[in-house]
Amino acid sequence: MRKAGTYLVVGPFAIVLAFPFYWALTTMFKRDRDLYNTKSIPYVYNDNGGHAHWDFWNYMTFHHVSFLFKHTEYPTWVENTLIVGVAVVAITLVLALPAGYALARLSGGWGQSMGVAIFLVYLVPPTLLFLPLSRLITELDLKDTLWSLILVYPSFTIPFATWLLMGFFKTIPQELEDAALVDGCSRLRALRRIVFPISLPGILTVVIFSFSLCVNEFIYAFTFTSSTAHRTISAGVPNELIRGDVFFWQSLMAAVLIPSIPLALLYNSFLDRFIKGFTGGAFR
Amino acid sequence: MAVAAGGVVAPRRRRWRNLLEERRFLAPVLIAPAVLFVVVIVGVPLGWAIYLSLTDAIGGSLTGKWVGFDNFTDAWRDQNFRNALENTLIITLAAQVLVVAGAAVLSHFLVRDFRGKWFVRLLVILPWAAPVSLVTIGWLWIFDSLFSIVNWTLGKVHLIGVLCGAFSVDGCSATNPPPWLGHPNLAMFAIIVVHAWRVLPFAVVIFIAGLASIPTEVEDAAKIDGATGLRKFWYVTLPLQLPIALVAVLFGIVFTAADFAVVFVLTRGGPFNSTQVLTTWSETIGIESGRVGAGAAISLYLFPLLLVVTILMLFFARRAQVT
Numbered sequence: 191m192r193k194a195g196t197y198l199v200v201g202p203f204a205i206v207l208a209f210p211f212y213w214a215l216t217t218m219f220k221r222d223r224d225l226y227n228t229k230s231i232p233y234v235y236n237d238n239g240g241h242a243h244w245d246f247w248n249y250m251t252f253h254h255v256s257f258l259f260k261h262t263e264y265p266t267w268v269e270n271t272l273i274v275g276v277a278v279v280a281i282t283l284v285l286a287l288p289a290g291y292a293l294a295r296l297s298g299g300w301g302q303s304m305g306v307a308i309f310l311v312y313l314v315p316p317t318l319l320f321l322p323l324s325r326l327i328t329e330l331d332l333k334d335t336l337w338s339l340i341l342v343y344p345s346f347t348i349p350f351a352t353w354l355l356m357g358f359f360k361t362i363p364q365e366l367e368d369a370a371l372v373d374g375c376s377r378l379r380a381l382r383r384i385v386f387p388i389s390l391p392g393i394l395t396v397v398i399f400s401f402s403l404c405v406n407e408f409i410y411a412f413t414f415t416s417s418t419a420h421r422t423i424s425a426g427v428p429n430e431l432i433r434g435d436v437f438f439w440q441s442l443m444a445a446v447l448i449p450s451i452p453l454a455l456l457y458n459s460f461l462d463r464f465i466k467g468f469t470g471g472a473f474r
Numbered sequence: 475m476a477v478a479a480g481g482v483v484a485p486r487r488r489r490w491r492n493l494l495e496e497r498r499f500l501a502p503v504l505i506a507p508a509v510l511f512v513v514v515i516v517g518v519p520l521g522w523a524i525y526l527s528l529t530d531a532i533g534g535s536l537t538g539k540w541v542g543f544d545n546f547t548d549a550w551r552d553q554n555f556r557n558a559l560e561n562t563l564i565i566t567l568a569a570q571v572l573v574v575a576g577a578a579v580l581s582h583f584l585v586r587d588f589r590g591k592w593f594v595r596l597l598v599i600l601p602w603a604a605p606v607s608l609v610t611i612g613w614l615w616i617f618d619s620l621f622s623i624v625n626w627t628l629g630k631v632h633l634i635g636v637l638c639g640a641f642s643v644d645g646c647s648a649t650n651p652p653p654w655l656g657h658p659n660l661a662m663f664a665i666i667v668v669h670a671w672r673v674l675p676f677a678v679v680i681f682i683a684g685l686a687s688i689p690t691e692v693e694d695a696a697k698i699d700g701a702t703g704l705r706k707f708w709y710v711t712l713p714l715q716l717p718i719a720l721v722a723v724l725f726g727i728v729f730t731a732a733d734f735a736v737v738f739v740l741t742r743g744g745p746f747n748s749t750q751v752l753t754t755w756s757e758t759i760g761i762e763s764g765r766v767g768a769g770a771a772i773s774l775y776l777f778p779l780l781l782v783v784t785i786l787m788l789f790f791a792r793r794a795q796v797t
Contacts, residue, residue: 199583200594203576207671208597210612211604213623217615225621232623285511288504295501304505306788311516313784315732317753318777321760321770322522323515325536345515348508377500408607408735409753413761424607428739432611439615446612450604457603458596465683 211450214443219250225439254440263418264445267426271449274336274422275404278343282351282400283393285344290355291381295364305356312349316409319345324413338414339422343407347400354399357467358392359385395463398456405449423449527771533764545771554747555772558755562776565666565751566730572670573677573726574719580674581681602675610739613668617654617740625651658748661741665749668740669730676729677722684718685711717790724787731779752776 216233217225224230229240235249236242243249258264293305323342332338362385370380386393411425418430427445431438457464527545531538549555584595601609616623628634629648638646641659646652655661688711696710734753737743743750743758750758752775760769 193588196583196586196588199579200588203580204594204597207675208600210609210616210671211600213616214612228621232621232626285508289508292501292504304509308508308512310784310788311512313728313780313787314516314520315728315776315780317732317734317756318523318773318780319516319519321756321766321773322519322526324761325766326519326522329536342515344511348512352508402603406605408605408738409757412607412738413757424605428607428611428735437615439618442611443615446604446608450600450608453605454596454600454603457599458592461595461599461679465679465686468680468683 211447214447218255218440218444218447219252220440221249221251221253224249254438255444257438258441258444262431262441263421263426264423264431266419267421267423268449270336270420270426271405271422271424274339274343275401277340278347278404279397279400281340281344282347283397286348286351286355286396287386287393288381289348290352291359291385293352294356294359305353308349309353312346312353316346316407320409320413323410327414333414334416334420336415336420336422339404339407339411342410342414343404346407347403350403351396351400354396354464354467355389355392358389358395361466362388391463392467395460395467398460399464402453402457405453523770523774526767527774529767531767531770533761533766538767541767545768546775549768549772549775554750555755557747558743558750558752558772559775561662561749562731562751562753564662565669566727568666569669569673569730570723570726572666573673574723576670576674577677577681577722578719581678581685584678585682585685598678599675601672602679606672606733607735607739609672610668610736613664614655614740617664619653619656622651622654624654655741656745658745661745661749665737665740668736669733672736673726673729677726680722680725681715681719684715684722687718688714720790721787724783724790727783728780731776 216235220235223238224236227236227238227240230236231240231242234242234244235246237249289308293308327333327338327342330338330341332341366384366388367380370384371377375383405422405424408424411422412429415421415425418426421430423445427442431442431445526538528540528542529538530541530544580598584591584598588594615621625634628637629651632648634646634648634651637643638652641652641657641663643652643657643660652660654664692710692714696706701710732753734757737749737751737754738757741749743754747755752772756769756773758769759765759772763769
């Protein structure tokens with residue numbers, strides 16, 4: 191009875207939340223004569239006369255998906271996104287790992303307020319900063335390059351990562367380090383040999399969520415880059431794949447769905463750790 | 475203490491090493507690079523934005539003539555700006571109401587164990603994990619003027635008429651379904667739905683963290699005292715969960731009020747600037763019209779709102795500790 195109740199509530203929520211993705215998935219394999227036929231039942235696959243068929247594999251096409259990869263710049267944007275993401279994550283780790291550790295171990299007054307200050311920075315939205323930053327990017331001659339994004343994205347990944355890492359490091363018992371110090375390790379060596387390896391799951395969580403913040407970002411990507419070859423997916427798909435009034439819906443839906451699924455799978459796998467770090471930094 | 479072993483190290487290097495063993499020296503060394511980077515890339519532009527908002531700077535220049543608060547007062551007098559400010563507040567508040575209601579219910583059931591939980595959770599967090607600008611294109615297709623799945627479905631169950639009435643759309647009927655993004659009221663509603671949909675999974679996750687942090691002793695004590703169902707929810711769960719729930723709400727406010735992608739992709743502020751929000755309007759003025767100073771002033775109107783939210787967040791985050 192209790193079980194049934196759970197499914198009755200959770201089920202509809204899941205359906206509503208995932209619906210746009212189901213809709214994208216169905217759309218991306220539709221033939222034009224099915225998609226743009228008002229007689230078709232849009233939830234499923236239909237023949238040219240608008241009659242629905244359950245053997246959907248006979249009425250779908252991969253044409254629009256292959257069009258996306260062969261005749262648009264989509265693969266370039268995916269590549270650019272990966273380049274930016276990896277570079278930003280690397281910069282973030284180099285700066286946030288030591289900072290997060292030090293903030294976690296600093297007891298008392300200003301360690302705490304420093305942590306809070308870093309967190310507050312995460313709340314200053316890009317929409318407040320993009321105007322001066324876009325002028326700065328022009329001044330540095332970085333306009334329309336991936337470098338502009340690599341330079342600016344750490345502005346939100348570093349505070350976010352420092353905060354999460356602080357939460358993770360707090361869960362590591364101080365005694366472990368003390369033991370290493372007694373055994374003749376230097377502090378930096380203890381950090382490298384003991385603390386970082388133990389926190390690897392936490393660090394991986396930070397990598398994944400920082401990376402996804404980069405993939406997600408829109409306003410910087412949209413204002414700093416302008417040529418098709420230097421777009422990331424987040425700015426490229428909405429600005430380059432939609433030309434005037436012509437929408438290639440099937441290709442667009444493929445472009446939307448392809449990055450979303452792996453990100454969601456990663457989120458789901460690392461969710462518990464994310465919660466632990468997120469609340470650990472703030473509330474303990 | 476550990477340095478004693480390094481007898482062969484030159485004195486100078488040893489002193490350097492000694493310093494690194496020193497806590498009050500090591501900590502600033504580890505923190506400084508991150509802080510410096512953030513100050514340069516966030517603090518400086520923020521200060522600059524404030525400076526620009528007080529000048530008549532135009533596109534291509536980094537400075538301008540000092541004009542005091544003219545940009546702010548000019549913006550205030552502009553009907554488009556007032557509209558954008560009002561829309562930002564309406565969208566932010568309405569979306570949060572939907573989010574809190576949804577997250578309170580969903581998190582309550584998602585903490586339980588049941589078969590297929592992993593898959594359900596995957597479906598639930600999809601909107602949060604997917605890139606905003608991309609999923610909004612998904613919604614663009616859902617609200618398409620000709621092939622909207624919403625209109626098709628409502629048409630099948632004969633509710634188009636109800637929809638037209640509810641949003642007072644003129645000249646709309648079952649045979650002439652409303653254009654979702656072409657009508658001010660419907661477009662606003664669509665934007666609210668997309669924001670709520672996008673923020674809900676995050677709120678659910680934070681709510682679950684809050685529920686999970688309630689110690690089992692408290693649950694047991696409540697059980698012994700005979701608190702069940704609604705009473706338990708009202709007197710035990712709610713007070714313990716409220717602080718962290720508020721943190722989720724405040725995050726939601728920041729995510730929604732500061733967002734640019736949803737409105738930009740869905741409506742570009744249209745039809746006729748009726749769905750502009752502060753972020754899109756500041757981009758229209760600051761980048762497209764090239765009036766950087768005026769654009770900066772518009773985006774800075776967001777600042778007081780975010781500041782209040784942030785202060786509240788700190789206040790509640792401190793209390794979120796369950797002891």
